[in-house]
Amino acid sequence: MPETTKQSGLQTIISYGVILIIIGVAAVIGYKQMSFNKTAYDSYTGATIKPADDKKSQILGDELFGPDFSPAAPVENYNSANLYEKIDGKADLYLNNGFVSLQCRRFVSKSAKDNWAEVYFYDMAEPQNGFAVYSMQKRSNSAPLSPVQFGYSVSDSVYAAIGKYYIEISLSADDETLLNFASAAARKIASIISPGKTSIPLLDFFPIENLVPDSFKFIPADAFGCSELVNIFSAEYKINNNTITAFITVSNPAETYKKYHRFLIDNGGEELQHGLTIKDCNSVDLFGTIELFSNPNGYFAGVRGPVPIEDLKQVAEKLFENLSKK
Numbered sequence: 001m002p003e004t005t006k007q008s009g010l011q012t013i014i015s016y017g018v019i020l021i022i023i024g025v026a027a028v029i030g031y032k033q034m035s036f037n038k039t040a041y042d043s044y045t046g047a048t049i050k051p052a053d054d055k056k057s058q059i060l061g062d063e064l065f066g067p068d069f070s071p072a073a074p075v076e077n078y079n080s081a082n083l084y085e086k087i088d089g090k091a092d093l094y095l096n097n098g099f100v101s102l103q104c105r106r107f108v109s110k111s112a113k114d115n116w117a118e119v120y121f122y123d124m125a126e127p128q129n130g131f132a133v134y135s136m137q138k139r140s141n142s143a144p145l146s147p148v149q150f151g152y153s154v155s156d157s158v159y160a161a162i163g164k165y166y167i168e169i170s171l172s173a174d175d176e177t178l179l180n181f182a183s184a185a186a187r188k189i190a191s192i193i194s195p196g197k198t199s200i201p202l203l204d205f206f207p208i209e210n211l212v213p214d215s216f217k218f219i220p221a222d223a224f225g226c227s228e229l230v231n232i233f234s235a236e237y238k239i240n241n242n243t244i245t246a247f248i249t250v251s252n253p254a255e256t257y258k259k260y261h262r263f264l265i266d267n268g269g270e271e272l273q274h275g276l277t278i279k280d281c282n283s284v285d286l287f288g289t290i291e292l293f294s295n296p297n298g299y300f301a302g303v304r305g306p307v308p309i310e311d312l313k314q315v316a317e318k319l320f321e322n323l324s325k326k
Contacts, residue, residue, distance in 0.1 A: 098129035134161035207318035228259040242307035253300035
């Protein structure tokens with residue numbers, strides 16, 4: 001009997017040990033499941049989860065505006081389904097040009113709570129898309145945001161297109177000090193994203209001579225009053241104090257060339273002699289604005305303006321030559 005009692009006690013101890021091990025394993029599994037569920041929930045609700053070395057995680061960090069400012073709230077995140085909640089009335093402009101996501105954050109001056117800056121950081125998928133939104137919304141009377149390639153400021157905001165990203169910084173007031181902080185923040189964002197130039201290949205074909213700095217634009221539709229002209233990149237030139245517009249598109253170049261020519265003639269344009277030895281090149285005078293255009297090497301391109309045709313030819317010859325070397 002004593003031996004049996006001793007053995008039963010040992011079995012009891014072993015049984016308790018097994019139970020404790022099972023409880024421990026269950027606790028670990030439960031903890032891991034909770035962690036998994038929180039990650040899934042954060043992803044579902046749009047919470048920002050990024051590795052520490054992800055450059056995007058630095059963009060709207062607490063120190064973006066330096067020690068004189070502090071963030072007013074965590075980063076806000078928007079996608080194509082809820083973008084209208086943040087920018088109702090303008091969402092279509094972004095959605096129609098490759099929009100992926102928007103991150104926003106407001107920073108407030110520690111010394112003057114009424115002074116704040118709100119940063120809008122758009123991911124537009126491709127550099128061409130970011131530039132399109134940037135150029136279509138560009139405001140007049142702006143100051144270049146040197147050394148940012150595509151960037152400028154006005155009295156109450158800062159704008160930039162950097163790689164595939166488009167950035168707006170809106171200010172609470174026309175305040176020079178606040179504007180300086182915002183400009184510095186935009187430059188910091190540019191340095192984090194890409195210290196080099198934004199690559200938009202079509203822009204490289206525009207001649208450098210006589211180019212008006214920061215005059216590049218993107219026109220998505222109805223360029224120069226013609227519904228057939230879509231996805232146009234343009235730039236301005238100054239020759240003999242005359243303004244000339246040069247333009248390029250890769251959208252159906254041969255068809256666009258024919259349709260644009262017909263559009264000009266049907267609306268009262270008169271054919272001109274241009275003297276250029278370029279195949280499929282036409283010049284039309286439409287009520288004082290002269291158009292000189294062609295479709296070299298898979299592009300539709302041209303120059304236009306209320307200027308002498310000899311001035312237009314200076315830009316056109318170099319533009320067509322650049323495109324022919326592609």
